[in-house]
Amino acid sequence: MFKSWKLGRIAGIDVFLHPTFLLILLLPAAATRLPLLLALFGCVLLHEFGHALAARRFGIDTADITLYPIGGVARLTRMPRAPGAELLIALAGPAVNLAIAAGLYLTLGLFTSIGAGRFVVELLAMNLVLAAFNMIPAFPMDGGRVLRALLGGWIGRARATTFAASVGRALAVGFGIYSLLTLSFFQVALAVFIYMAAGAEEAGVLAEEARRRGGGERDLDWSAPPGYRWITSGRGVWRLAPITVSTQATPGADHRWR
């Protein structure tokens, strides 16, 4: 749509600002609370770095992080398919906001003594809201990924994705109708975004799963510990099994070492 502006490079990851970010300057709060809004987006940026650095631990690079008026997006070069990795990467973002809130709480006395108590209390509350909002168990929120990761090992990744996306769409429709009735047009835009993002996430994952099956690719790209491999017992249930090497000669097979 529009070209994003590069803010800089942090921990090896390019950080961009989307031009629509300037829309937040139109918010009624922007005139009086600009420092608070900027601090909030600093926390959003740290949230995205939570995802990016957790992903790096699983060997997944982040192409870039872009800040939009409705939040940030970290573009991972690939999506973790192992439920454990997806779970930890998804939880890392909201965990950053909880850590910031805890840090602000512990230093509240210090900030109050220099007259910044109200600012810190508001920023603390916003971080709690960010963590709670992102943990809503629906796509495209982090909670949707948590839900998929938890359900994925049980009903399979594709069905877990459809379920999390359906919850996301239902919530978006409810939130959108409520926002229309209360004439909160910024929230209506947010509801439309959530609805579209839920569908996009679902379409992307279903296409990827179909491609994997169609291409005859092994269903897993998870790394197993040395000496172990993943084996399936059907319906998306996987377990680790030690790799055993048979030393018995099979009739008709050629067992010579070369």
Ligand SMILES: [Zn+2]
């Ligand atoms: Zn997140």
